[in-house]
Amino acid sequence: MKMGAAGIWFVHLGLIAALFGMQFLLSPYHITNLARIMVLAVFAMGYNLAFGYTGLLSLGHALFFAAGMYAAGLSAQLWGVTAGPGLILGILAGGMLAAAVGLLALRTAGVSFMIVTLMFAQAGYLTLLYFGAVTGGDEGFTLSPASRSLLGYDLSTDTPRFLAALAVFAVGLILSLAIIRSPFGRTLVAMRENEDRSRMLGYNPFTVKLAALTLSGLYAGAAGAAWAVLFGYAGASFATIQYSILPMLYVLLGGAGTILGPFLGALLMFVLIEIATGLTSAYLFLVGAALVALVLFAPNGILGTVRERWARWLP
């Protein structure tokens, strides 16, 4: 089947519309969970731009997520900044930190790049612990209710929180679809597919990859800041390696290098963990089994497999 540009946009905007409708169907508990999933999906979308499309396997994205979270959280706590400016600060913090890490880490590639990004993230985590008096360390801190207001709406209530999460998600989704369908998006994929050839077509791999990583950091920063202002908490536990691996798992599960894969992966992983924790305290065992099944039967992730077999038009 072939699909034109209008059809592709229709599918993606349709998802946003369907998510909007969910607030009328779901219970408040599930609405809050869906808000969490959408924020995590933004994190994963950013990860996907670097890993899925550009081929940069980073193990340090927790650092960029935490940068956004603490930029919003600390500015709220120390200076009383509200959610809107807090989000912007968070996005900038994630992007700037990713650019700084990229300047150094992108001198390496492959496994070395993984290790260098991991080391930067660990250094960031330890820094948060070291300055525990300000950052709250592992225990973190809660944001004051006054700082969690956006355009006059209280983000600690269900509907504004859900709509704010949806807005961030929608912007992230539309932006990543637009990027991937643009000439720049084609350049990103070219780096993943054949860096040497790309260089001999006149592209500087370093600057292209730095742009991809920075973009990815902007997404991670947005997600971290959104988490802080929507759920009212910032803590160093979000800077641990676990939060570098989670977006990778979401992306692998949903389909690396697909626009909707990060959301699908975040959704399924969230549901899977919900179900597994209801069954056993060893829930990670079930999650692990699901991932093994994924690697065996759908190594390209769910949407990667769908694209391969049925829908080649899927961006």
Added chain:
Amino acid sequence: MAPLIETQGLTLHFGGLRAVDGVDFILRAGDIHALIGPNGAGKTTFVSLLSGRRLPQSGTIRLDGADITRLPAHARVRKGIAYTFQITSIFPRLSVFDNVALAVQSRGAKDLAAKTRAALARVGLQGLADQEAQTLSYGHQRLLELAMGLALHPRVLILDEPTQGLAAGEIDAFTALVESLVPETTVLLIEHNMEVVMDIATRITVLNFGQVLATGTPAEIRANPAVQEAYLGA
């Protein structure tokens, strides 16, 4: 006329192996200049130095009089030196269209689709635009590689053994295409097929053990006793 590319004393040794050893070389604008020599003579290494894929240990490379010896490869491409790979190097999982579009948009994204289709038509691949590049036959992949080089609108197109592995009919079409490129594009050609070289080259340089053995017209090269002894074996 000033040379388009000029090298002086260009040298790259790998340990004891003198791959390129003090090469003085001139590429004149509008020529189809063939680079020949036995296996291991340093041909591919020499063009790697020109294209910036490797940096020399000593010597200089000038493009239009400007020193580009230390310029990175991607910047040389933007200055007009395009390189097509000896071992076909395409984007196997992207469509044929995307492969060529990447070359076109490297010079600016205006009229991208039309320019891409034009570049594909030039090599006769317009009907295969939507195919995944890895599904193309070997001959078509070579043509795709050439289309990517042409789409860069280079001043110098370096072709590294372009006819290797092509069928006889494909070679004829290929040489006709290369001849149609000059004089707008200057062609530097590494080629083992002597028939092709003698047929289309306007100038020939013979490399042997990393050094220039002779440079001249096809007739001069054929008559050169040193070349005959070292290479042509006649």
